[in-house]
Every structure is written in C-alpha cells, then in structure tokens.
Amino acid sequence: MKRFKHLEAASVEEAVAALKEYGSGQVMAGGSDLMGCLKDNLWMESPEAVINLKTIPGLDEIRREDGGLHLGALATLTRISESATVRGGWPCLAEAARKTGSPLLRNMGTIAGNICQQNRCWYFRYPDKLGGRIDCVRKGGKRCLAVPGDHRYHSIFGAVKKCIAVNPSDTAPALVALDALVETDRRSIPIDAFFSAERGAVSTVLEHDEIVTSIFVPNQAAGTCGAFRKVAVRKSIDFALVNCAAVVTMENGVVKAARICLNGVHNNPYRCTASEEYLTGKALTQEAATEAGRLAVAAAKPLMLNSYKVPMAGTTVADTLMDCAKQA
Numbered sequence: 001m002k003r004f005k006h007l008e009a010a011s012v013e014e015a016v017a018a019l020k021e022y023g024s025g026q027v028m029a030g031g032s033d034l035m036g037c038l039k040d041n042l043w044m045e046s047p048e049a050v051i052n053l054k055t056i057p058g059l060d061e062i063r064r065e066d067g068g069l070h071l072g073a074l075a076t077l078t079r080i081s082e083s084a085t086v087r088g089g090w091p092c093l094a095e096a097a098r099k100t101g102s103p104l105l106r107n108m109g110t111i112a113g114n115i116c117q118q119n120r121c122w123y124f125r126y127p128d129k130l131g132g133r134i135d136c137v138r139k140g141g142k143r144c145l146a147v148p149g150d151h152r153y154h155s156i157f158g159a160v161k162k163c164i165a166v167n168p169s170d171t172a173p174a175l176v177a178l179d180a181l182v183e184t185d186r187r188s189i190p191i192d193a194f195f196s197a198e199r200g201a202v203s204t205v206l207e208h209d210e211i212v213t214s215i216f217v218p219n220q221a222a223g224t225c226g227a228f229r230k231v232a233v234r235k236s237i238d239f240a241l242v243n244c245a246a247v248v249t250m251e252n253g254v255v256k257a258a259r260i261c262l263n264g265v266h267n268n269p270y271r272c273t274a275s276e277e278y279l280t281g282k283a284l285t286q287e288a289a290t291e292a293g294r295l296a297v298a299a300a301k302p303l304m305l306n307s308y309k310v311p312m313a314g315t316t317v318a319d320t321l322m323d324c325a326k327q328a
C-alpha cells in the first residue's frame, strides 16, 4: 500500500475542504471497501490523503422523521438491519442490509459506503504488485479484459463505455425500490439518478469533493409491501450473483404501483420498468409474478459464460414478488 496522510474530519465542511485541498484524496467511512482499493492501488493517481468521516459527530443517526426515514451516512448495516424502526416501516431495506457480507463487514460497513463502493470485477481489482498493473478501460486503459476473458459474474444487459462490470451493492436495489433520496453536502439526488457507471472509475454522480450526508426513505403508502432476495455462491459471505428488491402497493386486490430493481446484472442497478408496467392493475398471482420475471430479463444480452444469470434473475424477480404477495 502506498503511503497517505490520514486526516480525521471534525465536520462535513472540514471533510469537503480536505477533499478540495487534496485533489486525489478519498473519504473513508467503515473502510471495508476503500482499504482493499488502496491495497491493490486501483486509482490512476494514488490518494495523497484519506479523510476519515467516522470522527464527524451525529452522522450515524437512524430516526423516523416527517414523511419518512432518516439514515445518517455513517449508519452501519448491522444497526440498519436490527433497527425496529427500519424493520417495521421499510423491511426490504433491513433485509438487504442483513444479507450484506458477514457480521464483521456489517459492523464496519456503512450505508453510504455500500452505495458508493467500487465494482468487484476481478480484472479491475487485480493487485498491481502481482505481475504488473492491468489497465482495463475503467482504469484508463483501452480495452476490457472481461469481454474476451472470464465474465461469469458480469453484466447481462450489455456494456457502459465498453465496461461490463456490475454494481455489487446489496442495499442499492432496496433504496431504488423504495424511491430514496440521497442527501449530500450540497444537493438532494433522487436514487434513480444517483448511480452512473458512465463516469468510469467512479460509480455514482458524486463530484470528487462531494459527500453523502444522509439518505431519506419516504413513508410507504397504505397497502404497500416489500421484499428483498439475494442469490450468491456462498450464503455466509458473498457478493450477489443476482439480487432483487420489490415494493408493491396493492389496492382492492390489484397492484396499484410497483417498483422493482435487480442488481448484480448491469453496471448500474437495473429498474425492471416493463415488469412494473405489466403488473399495474393485475392481481399479484404466481402467474403474473412469473410473467413479470420473464419481462424483467427480456432485453438481456448475456455473454458466453454468464447466460445462467438470465433465468436466475427472472426467477429472483418472480420469487421476490411472491414474497410481497404473501404479505398483502
């Protein structure tokens, strides 16, 4: 790992000022993703400073407030998964947090770090001290190694700027399904506009000196139910091959509105809008859920080694919807 300055921010303003001062600086929350990135030297310009956010008081609050749920950026995944407030009002988010990584990672990992984490493509993450740096498109190089190489865990919905790495976050699809708002030191960003693999080595629309301060999750309308499912090789600790969150509002026995999001299948979390439209006005039966699952992956363009993900994603959407139906 290259040497860097370790700064302890006492306020959001101080952290933003430090990011402005150190153009290559990175903020750290739990550090469970950032430390791996530093160790493997992922950036073109190695960070001169790491700015610790955990020293900022009050940034880890979880509370119900007018109109919804306030999650401080530093709220850990363990606290979110165990919070009676979150479990009672927004159970799919609590479940997504509970299914992330291992207990140790959930104790360290924060909600903001979870949605800002880097992708896990093994060419991108390859440590440069082992046989030399692999400069793929996302690291400033000219080609993607995964397309002609081993892409068993990569996108089934094509590339963004020649890159087929997937967004690995477990909480991102739940926040998308719940239509959350990401609050930063300078603006509110609707979750649908937050993720942006188009920007290369970063996975969100955040400016370099911009910090997530909290996430707001609106109250759910009466008759709303939600569920989260994750499929991974090892249940105890692993990134999702595919995960899915669904939030469905029922009225008079039919679906009034639905938001469904897959992750682990594309560079950005993938809203299943065709499935949402199809379900509206229908009873949430097994037949309707299966058709919604089929529609969710109708536009898939899998590669040679990842076509198994297409039926897996379709079935996960259908199963998540049936979990919602059981609560309705």
Ligand SMILES: Cc1cc2nc3c(=O)[nH]c(=O)nc-3n(C[C@H](O)[C@H](O)[C@H](O)COP(=O)(O)OP(=O)(O)OC[C@H]3O[C@@H](n4cnc5c(N)ncnc54)[C@H](O)[C@@H]3O)c2cc1C
Pocket: 026, 027, 028, 029, 030, 031, 032, 033, 034, 035, 036, 053, 073, 077, 099, 100, 101, 102, 105, 108, 109, 110, 111, 112, 113, 114, 115, 116, 117, 118, 168, 169, 170, 171, 206, 210, 211, 212, 213, 237, 238, 239, 240
């Ligand atoms: C072995 C292992 C298994 C894992 N399994 C999973 C898994 O199953 N599911 C999953 O989703 N993730 C998993 N992760 C990834 C990661 O640990 C989690 O996503 C965790 O929630 C990251 O949070 P953190 O607070 O530790 O982030 P950090 O490592 O501190 O930060 C991650 C990134 O977010 C940025 N960042 C952090 N906070 C802010 C902020 N407030 N504003 C702006 N930028 C910010 C940092 O600069 C950094 O780029 C795993 C990681 C490891 C090492």
Ligand code: SF4
Pocket: 119, 121, 122, 123, 124, 136, 137, 138, 139, 143, 144, 145, 146, 147, 154, 162, 163, 164, 165
């Ligand atoms: S998928 Fe993206 S991150 Fe992976 S090798 Fe290709 S360009 Fe790099």
